[in-house]
Amino acid sequence: METSKIDVVVVGSGPTGLMLATELALAGVEVVVLERLAEPSGQSKALNLQPRTAEVFDLRGLMEPTREYAHGTWGSGHFGGRPLSYEGWQTRHPYQVNIPQAGVERVLEDRLAELGARVRRGHELLDFTQNDAGVTAAVRTTAGESRIEARYLVGCDGGRSAVRKRLGVAFPGTDASQFAFVADVAFDALPAAVPTRLRSVSDAIAKEGNGKGGAGGLIPLGEPGLFRLIFNDPRAGQRDQAEPVSTAEVAAAVERLFGAGAVIAEIRWASRFTNVTRQVEHYRVGRVLLAGDAAHVHFPAGGQGLNLGVQDAMNLGWKLAAEVQGRAPAGLLDTYHSERHPVGARVLHNTRAQSMPVDPAPETVAMSQLITELAKLPEANRHLAGMVSGFDIRYEVDGPDHPLLGGRLPDLELPLGWASDLFHPGRGVLLSTDPRYLELARPWSDRVDATTLPELPDLTADAVLVRPDGYVCWVAPADGSPSDTTDNTKRLDGALRTWFGRPQDTAQVD
Numbered sequence: 001m002e003t004s005k006i007d008v009v010v011v012g013s014g015p016t017g018l019m020l021a022t023e024l025a026l027a028g029v030e031v032v033v034l035e036r037l038a039e040p041s042g043q044s045k046a047l048n049l050q051p052r053t054a055e056v057f058d059l060r061g062l063m064e065p066t067r068e069y070a071h072g073t074w075g076s077g078h079f080g081g082r083p084l085s086y087e088g089w090q091t092r093h094p095y096q097v098n099i100p101q102a103g104v105e106r107v108l109e110d111r112l113a114e115l116g117a118r119v120r121r122g123h124e125l126l127d128f129t130q131n132d133a134g135v136t137a138a139v140r141t142t143a144g145e146s147r148i149e150a151r152y153l154v155g156c157d158g159g160r161s162a163v164r165k166r167l168g169v170a171f172p173g174t175d176a177s178q179f180a181f182v183a184d185v186a187f188d189a190l191p192a193a194v195p196t197r198l199r200s201v202s203d204a205i206a207k208e209g210n211g212k213g214g215a216g217g218l219i220p221l222g223e224p225g226l227f228r229l230i231f232n233d234p235r236a237g238q239r240d241q242a243e244p245v246s247t248a249e250v251a252a253a254v255e256r257l258f259g260a261g262a263v264i265a266e267i268r269w270a271s272r273f274t275n276v277t278r279q280v281e282h283y284r285v286g287r288v289l290l291a292g293d294a295a296h297v298h299f300p301a302g303g304q305g306l307n308l309g310v311q312d313a314m315n316l317g318w319k320l321a322a323e324v325q326g327r328a329p330a331g332l333l334d335t336y337h338s339e340r341h342p343v344g345a346r347v348l349h350n351t352r353a354q355s356m357p358v359d360p361a362p363e364t365v366a367m368s369q370l371i372t373e374l375a376k377l378p379e380a381n382r383h384l385a386g387m388v389s390g391f392d393i394r395y396e397v398d399g400p401d402h403p404l405l406g407g408r409l410p411d412l413e414l415p416l417g418w419a420s421d422l423f424h425p426g427r428g429v430l431l432s433t434d435p436r437y438l439e440l441a442r443p444w445s446d447r448v449d450a451t452t453l454p455e456l457p458d459l460t461a462d463a464v465l466v467r468p469d470g471y472v473c474w475v476a477p478a479d480g481s482p483s484d485t486t487d488n489t490k491r492l493d494g495a496l497r498t499w500f501g502r503p504q505d506t507a508q509v510d
C-alpha cells in the first residue's frame, strides 16, 4: 500500500477545512486536504458572511475575490427574524455579504492553489490511529486504499464527522425536535407579499409565521424568479431526512408564509434539516483536532454556522503552524479548545433561542412579540448584533482591563493603508507610537511585524500587540506615566513569550 508523509492532514474541503488549509499553507506548513467527493457539489447551504468573517477575510486579502462571487450585501442581520443593526462597531463591513457557500469555497480553494497546496478529491478518510509521534490515516481513493503519515490530523468533515466518531469523544446536546426544509425554487409567479429586494435578511422572513404557525421566508438568489425557501413548521412530525421535498410541500409552505398565488417552475435543490444541537466536549485529542460542523451542530438560525467554522479555522491555523514548526510556546495549541469551545457554545445557545417554536398558542405569540419589542431597544439590539455578527468575541488574555484587550482590532485607516493589510502575511502585528516597544519586540521580528505610527487613530492606546488572527493580546493604554511604561514593557515581554514563544538569539537579529 502506498504511504505518503505530510505535516498536517485536513479532512474535508468545506469552508472550515479550506480556510484552515490556507492558513497552514500561508505559514509554510505542508498540508493536504482530503475530500471524499470527486467534484465540488456546487450546492450552497449557507448564503452569507457575517461582518466579522468579512473582517477575517480582509486580514488575508480575501475580500476582493469574494466580491466576484457575491450577490451584494444585506444591510443588517437578524435574530429570529428581528432586524439587527451592525452600525457602531468601528467596522468597514456593517453588513452581511450575500455569497453562496459554493462561492466561499471557490475563493478559498483558489487561494490554497496559489499557496501551492491542493484538495485531493475522491479521497475518503476511512480510519486513523495516533501515537505520541504522529497520526496514520487510511484513505480510500478510486485507485484503491492508501496511507498518509502526518504530525497532526484535523477533522473538518462536517456534522456527520468520521473523525469525531472514530475519536469517540462525547458529543453532548439535544436531539431533533423540529423538522424543517430548504429548497431553491424557480417561480413563474409569486404571491404579492413576497419581498423581491432585501435590505436585510429579516425582510425575507414572514413575520411571526404569518400568524398561522410555521416560520421561514424566501430569499432572492440573484437570478430573476429564483428564491431560497426556508420553512420550519414546529408542528411537523419527525421526517426521514432522506425523503425528497415534494412540490406540494413547497407550494403549501409558500402559501402558509405569504398567501396564495405562487406558480412553481422548478425545484433546483432541496434538503431537510433539524434543530439537533450538539458540541464535542474536547476540540483536541492528542494529535487530532476538530473544527467547524465536525465540532458543533445547531439549527441554522441567523446564518452563523459557516462563519463559526471559518473562525475556528482562523483561530487554529497559526497555532497549529507554530506547533508543527517547533516554535509554539507551551500550551498554545490547547488555547484553541479553551477559546473556541465557549464561542461555539454561545452560538448553540443563541440558535436554540432563535428556533423557539412560533406556534399559534397565544402565550408563544405574546412572548415572541415581546422579544420583538425588546430587540428594538438600542442596547438590546447591539447586544444581539454583537453576538450574531461575531464582533463581540473576546478571548481571555492576561493584563489590566482595557476595552481592546482580548477583542478584535477594529480595522483602522493608517497613513499607509488599512491595518488589516498588515496581517496578510499571517504574522503577529505590533503597532506602536513609542519606539521603545518596537525595540523590545525586535527579537521576535521573525514572527511579529512591528510598525511605528505617529498615533493610533480612534483607539485609547499608545500601542497594541495583535495575534495573527486579529485579536489584541497586549495594550499600552494611552497617556500612561513613566512607571506605566515600565509595567507595559514587562507585560509586552510576557505577551510576546505567551503567544509567540521564546525570543530569537539577539545576536541573530540585525
Ligand SMILES: Cc1cc2nc3c(=O)[nH]c(=O)nc-3n(C[C@H](O)[C@H](O)[C@H](O)COP(=O)(O)OP(=O)(O)OC[C@H]3O[C@@H](n4cnc5c(N)ncnc54)[C@H](O)[C@@H]3O)c2cc1C
Pocket: 011, 012, 013, 014, 015, 016, 017, 034, 035, 036, 037, 045, 046, 047, 048, 101, 123, 124, 125, 126, 156, 157, 158, 159, 161, 162, 182, 273, 291, 292, 293, 294, 300, 302, 303, 304, 305, 306, 307, 308, 309
Ligand atoms: C439549511 C441550511 C442553511 C444554512 N445556512 C447558513 C447560513 O446562511 N450561514 C451560515 O453561516 N451557515 C449556514 N448553514 C451552516 C453551514 O452550511 C455549515 O455550518 C458549514 O457548511 C460548515 O462547514 P464545514 O466546512 O465545517 O463542514 P461541511 O461544509 O459539511 O464540509 C465537510 C466536508 O467534508 C467532506 N467529508 C465528510 N466526510 C469525509 C471523509 N470521511 N473523508 C473526506 N471528506 C469527508 C464532505 O464531503 C464535505 O465536503 C446552513 C446549514 C443548513 C443545513
